[in-house]
Amino acid sequence: MSVEQSRAYWQDTYLFQTRTEVVATSAEPAGIAVREGIVHPKGGGQPDDVVTVDGSPASVSKDADGVVWLHPESGVAQEGSEVDVAIDPDVRRRHAALHSAGHLLDACVTPLGYRNVGLSHTPGQAFLLYDLDGGSLPEGEDEKAALVERVLERAREHVAAALAYSAEVDDEGVRRVSIENLQTDPCGGTHVRSTADLAGIAITRVRTKKGQLKLSYTAEHA
Ligand SMILES: [Zn+2]
Structure with a gap:
């Protein structure tokens, strides 16, 4: 049917x-x-x-x-x-902001030598998980803080630039979501209009375990 x-x-x-x-x-x-x-x-x-x-x-x-x-x-x-x-409009906006911030943060983390292998965009437990891809695992609190600052500095620049999110479905039926001039990923989620819709992006925890980097994060809809 x-x-x-x-x-x-x-x-x-x-x-x-x-x-x-x-x-x-x-x-x-x-x-x-x-x-x-x-x-x-x-x-x-x-x-x-x-x-x-x-x-x-x-x-x-x-x-x-x-x-x-x-x-x-x-x-x-x-x-x-x-x-x-x-x-519920507030829940939808929150989910879209967290999800869209996940794409944005990933676009900031990947160039530093990491490859995304897992994620969640669930409020209160959102995270991005990475294998090493040329980068190294931060050791100690100072290195972790420095990595967070490098990532957030890039993210803040992209938010200030108000980069548009867009989506298209390709010939094979796969929907690809893009952040203008930055990144394209297969995705079926809901997204904000541009990075300017994102507020309060923060990396709340950095963990390294079994050769992987796990970044917990949060974000709000502006
Ligand atoms: Zn998405």
């Missing part, structure tokens, strides 16, 4: 609500799929949006075909009916 659902969250990070048609229902667990997909499902290190359907809290899941399903606590509307789907 193919479900006609747009990935509206790929087009507009700031589309927080919509009135849209139920195009499919599921019984177990009880859920609906809607035509205009404004809800970001957990993936790529970014958590689910916080969602209501007709005012009722709804959990989120994604099936093997990439269709996003909503599971309202109040029960399931009929196929063909219209529902109001809304996401």
Whole structure:
């Protein structure tokens, strides 16, 4: 069964609500799929949006075909009916800022001789994990602080330059997200409009373990 659902969250990070048609229902667990997909499902290190359907809290899941399903606590509307789907704007903005800051920080860290091998953009536990790629692991608090300052100095320059985030889907269906003149990565998440939308970027912890560098970080939406 193919479900006609747009990935509206790929087009507009700031589309927080919509009135849209139920195009499919599921019984177990009880859920609906809607035509205009404004809800970001957990993936790529970014958590689910916080969602209501007709005012009722709804959990989120994604099936093997990439269709996003909503599971309202109040029960399931009929196929063909219209529902109001809304996401929490503050949570979306926070997720987009953390996620976008992750791309930006990675673009600042990689040229220093590290290769990204893991990440999370979850609030309170966001991190970037690196293998060495020509660089070295910082030893002691002074070297760690110096590395943080090198990274943040670059990041601050890029924020001041208001570099645009953009996305396009290539011929193979892979979505590639770019920061203007800086970096392109495959990504299915939500992003801010430009680096100027980012505030409070900080690296909160530096750990070195088993030959890897782990940078915990935080950021807010400006
Ligand atoms: Zn991304």
